Amino acid sequence: MTERLKIVVVGSVAAGTSAAAKARRGSEDAEIVVYERDTDISYSGCGLPYYLGGRVETIDVLTPRDAAWFAKRYGIDVRTGHEVTGVDTAARTVTVRDLASGETFTDDYDELVLATGVSPVVPPLPGVDADGVFTLRNPSDATAIREWIENRGARRAVIVGAGYIGLETAEQLTERGLDVTVVEMEAHSMPRMDADVADRVDDELRSRGVELLTRARVTSIETSDDGAARAVRVEAGAEPGSGPGSGSGDAERTVETDLVVVAVGVRPNLDLARAAGVRVGESGAIAVDPAGRTSADHVWAVGDVAESFDLITGDPAWVPLGSTANKTGRIAGDALTGGDLEHRGILGTSIVRVFDLAVAQTGLTEDRARAAGFDPVVVHNIKPDRPAYLGGQEMLIKAVADRRTGRLLGAQAVGPSGVDKRIDVLATAITFGAKAEDLFHLDLAYAPTYATTKDPVHYTGMALDGAISGRAALVSASELDRRRDGGEQVQVVDVRSAKDRAKSAVDDSVHIPLAELRARADELDPALPTVTYCNKGVTGNAGQNVLRGRGFADVANLSGGNKTYQRHVRGRSAEGR
Amino acid sequence: MTERLKIVVVGSVAAGTSAAAKARRGSEDAEIVVYERDTDISYSGCGLPYYLGGRVETIDVLTPRDAAWFAKRYGIDVRTGHEVTGVDTAARTVTVRDLASGETFTDDYDELVLATGVSPVVPPLPGVDADGVFTLRNPSDATAIREWIENRGARRAVIVGAGYIGLETAEQLTERGLDVTVVEMEAHSMPRMDADVADRVDDELRSRGVELLTRARVTSIETSDDGAARAVRVEAGAEPGSGPGSGSGDAERTVETDLVVVAVGVRPNLDLARAAGVRVGESGAIAVDPAGRTSADHVWAVGDVAESFDLITGDPAWVPLGSTANKTGRIAGDALTGGDLEHRGILGTSIVRVFDLAVAQTGLTEDRARAAGFDPVVVHNIKPDRPAYLGGQEMLIKAVADRRTGRLLGAQAVGPSGVDKRIDVLATAITFGAKAEDLFHLDLAYAPTYATTKDPVHYTGMALDGAISGRAALVSASELDRRRDGGEQVQVVDVRSAKDRAKSAVDDSVHIPLAELRARADELDPALPTVTYCNKGVTGNAGQNVLRGRGFADVANLSGGNKTYQRHVRGRSAEGR
Known part of the structure; x- marks a missing residue:
């Protein structure tokens, strides 16, 4: 290309700046302009909870780069406080509003990159606009929450939502000394995970003094005379094993608090995408090809606002994560400047520390x-x-x-x-x-x-x-339940020591310790479907091998052993089954 | 098979017991006998250094399983204190000596598994048989060393060899409060690693007060009147940056000590393999197929005594490690009982903690x-x-x-x-x-x-x-040296801040901070081969991109930046180059 390529990027948290920086690496000549309506750019959103808890002492360390840095290092023109309010894909122009002066102007582009990110979902609850009710998405939010806590001497907090941000915030506020209640609509924390894994997270929260209310819905936030949130009304539903203070069977209860953090999820910021007329995928995020191109010519989308696809199934998938945002930004920046990088899909790999x-x-x-x-x-x-x-x-x-x-x-x-x-x-x-x-x-x-x-x-x-x-067939606790509930006669054999068995055991199981199993196998019926188990699974598998060697036709080992089974039982009773 | 399969395993540390246990899983009927000349079986050899340091308090926790456990759990007959002294592969018999009674008997086998492991290499040095000179291979060794330290009130130790065991032992004895000297023949610790990585280990050892002598050879061990080692004579060679007390230029010096641990490597125990006439590979270990079969019918070899192959090159390889020993034991145990597991080769993946x-x-x-x-x-x-x-x-x-x-x-x-x-x-x-x-x-x-x-x-x-x-060509410090030494004119550009440059810089480099590079690129010659650098590599790469964008034909970034270059320079002077 002989003319100088002009790239306009809208948004500058993770993906926008990644795209701009990579485009600069790909083309020393291109003109690159980034518009950001906020004041902070390229910040670590994932670090914000640690500012609340004080592990990160000043907010500055989470915003290490400013517009001057990008100008110096990459020759990229980052304009904060500028909101892109419109786009004309035929003329290849954007309408930009300078939030400080209030002036509006038009800028042209050769390629437009939408990196408009996500916004926290805020349910339309009575009282949700009260002072002391927060979301946590950017450094301003974090600063506001910390100031609120410090200025008000806050001692209690309610977190709505038990996903990543909710749990990190719950941890950090607890470590700060606040009494924390977490309200989650689903049956367990970490709703994207299976119940029989997430229940360990529930236990950890409760053991650290966090009151976790699951299958619970906030119905309203009550305010004091000064307009600040003072309590949260919670419709409790069936409340599995919640901590002390939760009246069992209560349809509704009030949790008094000094602040509320709403962390029930995020949704893509689609205003500009809609203005550009680009296709939105079935996940609700902007549909893109593997390089980041939207359905509109010369319009790209990267980061949390863009849809991805599942690496395994190939199906559209949307899991907004900083790691993926960085990747898709870099990929588009490469493709914008002649490179051939393409996104290969996501596994939704993620991690969170909870105490x-x-x-x-x-x-x-x-x-x-x-x-x-x-x-x-x-x-x-x-x-x-x-x-x-x-x-x-x-x-x-x-x-x-x-x-x-x-x-x-x-x-x-x-x-x-x-x-x-x-x-x-x-x-x-x-x-x-x-x-x-x-x-x-x-x-x-x-x-x-x-x-x-x-x-x-x-x-x-x-x-x-x-x-x-089939050499070591496994059966899960829920499957064993299901088969027995369906009337199947299953012979369940506990191969643990008497001491372990005395603590807890699977319902209707017979006890033959592994060391005696070879000698006593004839006490069992080799024609019956058989399940062996121990505490965690290893000895159960050894027992399974013994019985298979003795000619038992159908022997499965209980996956995760009695330890996992007992958790299943607790969950079952909590669900009232 | 209608007749009962009889498997005889010789050796019971990691691979032997893995093979036996897996064979039992594969066949409930087989007769499985394990002969072990030692008293301990299935112990964690890798945990032994931590017993020396006291992190592991009692030796028992490293030998959690005994013959009775294997009998009960797997119906495997483990006979400790029994040395297999001969094998007749035609008759399929082994000669076994009961070390307690001194009696010798013959046992027959259908399949014979050699898991005879390795022994420490002990160089034939004057004084090497003195009291207070140890190797560290099994729990008895560890017990003897710890007793020696405690009974003698040992305060100084010399470790010969700076591989895994040498370094773990050096760390543990240092943490116990001993003054430790490590003597290594090669130019750096961790001889299997590249010098420019291992030098960081050398630094760590020295910063923790360990005296590390590299390119140094023990020539003799001096003894006291009571027959105990009291000093080690070391031929120092060119001694790169060794600690205080090492006379520079000394051909030989004496290191006084209260004990010596020889950890210069291991060699396969091949006596039985030779008796069986099985082929030994080019690595010096027993050649096997991917299931573990040796060149002799019905004779298998597993664990450290067996040769493996490199996963990448396919070439024979021998890296004795507990992880591989467990794998090859399990694989042979499977193949012995009709399974189809095959070893897929090794990467020699390994790790060691050094402080x-x-x-x-x-x-x-x-x-x-x-x-x-x-x-x-x-x-x-x-x-x-x-x-x-x-x-x-x-x-x-x-x-x-x-x-x-x-x-x-x-x-x-x-x-x-x-x-x-x-x-x-x-x-x-x-x-x-x-x-x-x-x-x-x-x-x-x-x-x-x-x-x-x-x-x-x-x-x-x-x-x-x-x-x-080629988008971001790299040049290593040694390659840059080589090119310049060969008379090539290379333009080296330091793109760091003036502050960083003041601390240290690459020889004959010009200084243009990245932020000024776009404006000042014309101070450089775009036709010359150019190398950019910063402290670690990232900013150097940014500078490289700027110059490439400005039409510089040949721009490489210095791999690992000035930080790695300065280490290279130190190594170069240590080598007297």
């Missing part, structure tokens, strides 16, 4: 795998991150594979240590189309300071592979 | 990649594991890819935190044949508590890909 627990996931959950038409094989693998003699602590990995092809589809993990590593390894394996059987072969770094000789990833692969091949 | 530094590697080093016939592209990537605002600390990742295919070949990493995760992700990627360009696309778990928005793995892939494609 001492890392909570992470990648790929499909059991529920989504089934919804996508797979026949999911599931394992619950409970393993320490390191040997106990060097302080190893247990994590749970729930992994899902496709029974037909053996392909690994997804994993969720929770635990105090080493969870991020296992999820990233599994995400990498899934990306390359790994089958469950491939995991055992991975040559991972072993030293007792970092891992066990066989890593939790290896064990997960071995268990999945055994279940798929 | 606050994790030191890890996977795949080919730069040196080995070149030796294997690849044209290696190398990056030195210095990145924090997390954002600085949450306490992120820098790690170095040195990664190697093949210029022709783009395939990732290997990585080495050192840093205080998050190194194990990145190496495991890279090992997984290499296993699936990842190209450098694939790394950027990985959907890894981001939260500021665990990673940066673009992970160090992403940056590594981006830098490698840029270097391979």
